[in-house]
Amino acid sequence: MLQKLYVRENSTGQVGGIYVFDSKENLEAFRNSDLAKSIGEAYKFLEPPTIRALEVVRVLSEEKERPIQ
Helix, strand or coil: CCEEEEEECCCCCCEEEEEECCCHHHHHHHHCCHHHHHHHHHCCCCCCCCCCCCCCCCCCCCCCCCCCC
């Protein structure tokens, strides 16, 4: 996983997460992990989450590598 964003819809109070992966293989590895399987219990979901995989169609800016200090 490269990044996780926590999101909330202000009008409804619904919350969610956007996970960013660098490959389909890493996405599948995460989906099959104990961590992913524990998310519903950890966050005390009241109902099963909606899970969708979306394709990135355009990257606005590439992250530059930072020099090791």
